[in-house]
Amino acid sequence: xxxxxxxxxxxxxxxxxxxxxxxxxxxxxxxxxxxxxxxxxxxxxxxxxxxxxxxxxxxxxxxxxxxxxxxxxxxxxxxxxxxxxxxxxxxxxxxxxxxxxxxxxxxxxxxxxxxxxxxxxxxxxxxxxxxxxxxxxxxxxxxxxxxxxxxxxxxxxxxxxxxxxxxxxxxxxxxxxxxxxxxxxxxxxxxxxxxxxxxxxxxxxxxxxxxxxxxxxxxxxxxxxxxxxxxxxxxxxxxxxxxxxxxxxxxxxxxxxxxxxxxxxxxxxxxxxxxxxxxxxxxxxxxxxxxxxxxxxxxxxxxxxxxxxxxxxxxxxxxxxxxxxxxx
Ligand SMILES: C[S@@+](CC[C@H](N)C(=O)[O-])C[C@H]1O[C@@H](n2cnc3c(N)ncnc32)[C@H](O)[C@@H]1O
Numbered sequence: 001x002x003x004x005x006x007x008x009x010x011x012x013x014x015x016x017x018x019x020x021x022x023x024x025x026x027x028x029x030x031x032x033x034x035x036x037x038x039x040x041x042x043x044x045x046x047x048x049x050x051x052x053x054x055x056x057x058x059x060x061x062x063x064x065x066x067x068x069x070x071x072x073x074x075x076x077x078x079x080x081x082x083x084x085x086x087x088x089x090x091x092x093x094x095x096x097x098x099x100x101x102x103x104x105x106x107x108x109x110x111x112x113x114x115x116x117x118x119x120x121x122x123x124x125x126x127x128x129x130x131x132x133x134x135x136x137x138x139x140x141x142x143x144x145x146x147x148x149x150x151x152x153x154x155x156x157x158x159x160x161x162x163x164x165x166x167x168x169x170x171x172x173x174x175x176x177x178x179x180x181x182x183x184x185x186x187x188x189x190x191x192x193x194x195x196x197x198x199x200x201x202x203x204x205x206x207x208x209x210x211x212x213x214x215x216x217x218x219x220x221x222x223x224x225x226x227x228x229x230x231x232x233x234x235x236x237x238x239x240x241x242x243x244x245x246x247x248x249x250x251x252x253x254x255x256x257x258x259x260x261x262x263x264x265x266x267x268x269x270x271x272x273x274x275x276x277x278x279x280x281x282x283x284x285x286x287x288x289x290x291x292x293x294x295x296x297x298x299x300x301x302x303x304x305x306x307x308x309x310x311x312x313x314x315x316x317x318x319x320x321x322x323x324x325x326x327x328x
Contacts, residue, residue: 005032012040012056015049020056030061037068038076045073045089048082053089063092064268074267093271094278117232118212122190129167129191134307137231138166141297145258145316146170148292152256152320153225154179161185161223161248163213163241164230165195174227181205183220187212187230213241222250229258235272242283255285255321263311273317286324289317 008028011019020040024030033039038046041061044053053073057063066072071079074093077086120132127140150173153160160179162171165186174182182205186192192210200206209216213230214237226249228241238257249255261276262268277287295314303309 004028006034008032008040009034009038009043012043012049012052013047015044015047015052017049017051017055020052024055024059030056030059031065033067039065039067039073041065041073042067042071042076045082045085046076046080048077048080048085050084050088053085057088057092063089063096066265070265072265072267074270075265078267078270089267090271090274093268094275097271097275098278118187118189122188124167124194128306130306131232134305136306136308136310138169139302139306140167140169141294141302142258143169144297145292145294145318147173148290148318149227149229149256149258150174150177152290152318153227153254155254156224156252158224158250158253159183159221160225161220161227163226163228165191165200166229166231168195168198168200170227170229171200175203175206179205179225181207183207183209183223185209185211185213185216185220217244220248222253223248224250224253226253226255227257228255235261238276239279242280242285245283245285249323251323253322256319259289259317259319260310263313264309266313269313269317276319280321281324284324285321288320290320292316292318 004023004026005028008020008023008030009032011023030040039061041053041056041063044056063074064072074086074089077089117131122132122137123130129137131137146169150170154174154177158179159181160174161183162174163185165171165184171182171184184200184206186195186208195201195208201208209219228238230237245255259273261272273289277289280287293314294316298311
């Protein structure tokens with residue numbers, strides 16, 4: 001059988017649909033990785049063979065399998081500039097994640113640790129906030145991103161809500177826009193204590209709400225700008241938060257969130273950017289993704305002592321969401 005599996009990879013490289021079909025029918029393994037660490041779907045994607053790729057997907061070749069160098073078929077299609085195979089994989093990814101959500105269930109900012117971060121100790125240093133497993137809750141390299149998020153959610157002035165204080169980077173930036181009111185929701189007891197110690201409770205326009213956003217929703221009002229950036233939560237939590245947007249965001253208001261979705265794989269990130277935009281559109285919001293280069297903020301030394309690199313991409317896509325106006 002091993003020979004047939006190798007032949008399947010070779011046929012996928014050549015784009016020989018007939019051969020691929022006959023090998024599949026005779027039992028060749030569509031998930032087989034050859035000596036180069038690639039499976040048939042990756043080969044088809046890499047060489048731009050759309051019919052072979054479609055056939056492989058239709059018999060269950062997983063769109064999200066990773067090579068030893070952590071690349072998926074979609075990454076190969078993207079790298080080689082094969083638009084058709086890229087689009088086919090993107091659609092396969094979106095369809096599959098809409099139903100199963102397998103990737104984001106595993107890939108939240110702190111990985112799949114299963115422990116309750118909010119019950120854990122955290123430690124603060126100048127350039128990061130870490131959990132008890134040395135995973136970064138927040139890091140200073142994100143400062144330019146937080147500045148840009150603050151600018152977006154403060155662009156209409158008025159009342160601003162931020163979920164997740166962390167190192168207070170986005171909140172310090174929001175303060176510089178002097179909003180009419182600035183509400184901050186924070187759930188971690190130590191982060192909350194630190195906020196109070198550093199004077200956030202005394203700021204005139206600031207209201208701090210201690211607790212999980214899920215539990216304090218009844219204490220919230222309506223806002224002109226909302227930013228969401230929690231930790232230890234999953235895509236489903238973000239999705240759940242989005243269900244509350246119509247009740248929280250004023251007409252004409254701006255919503256943004258930390259877009260770290262699948263931040264360690266370029267193709268999975270594209271899938272999730274599409275998925276979240278699609279789901280927000282279903283709720284009546286348009287999403288503009290503004291590209292911000294981050295390569296220069298991310299030298300090797302940034303990750304020293306950090307257990308997981310939650311971001312490994314060169315460009316950050318900052319989401320700016322607004323209610324879609326109903327055409328009269
Ligand atoms: C990534 S940090 C936020 C960083 C922040 N944007 C900044 O600029 O520094 C996430 C924060 O969300 C808090 N958090 C986690 N889960 C939460 C929840 N369910 N409700 C409210 N805050 C939460 C964490 O304790 C942490 O302080």
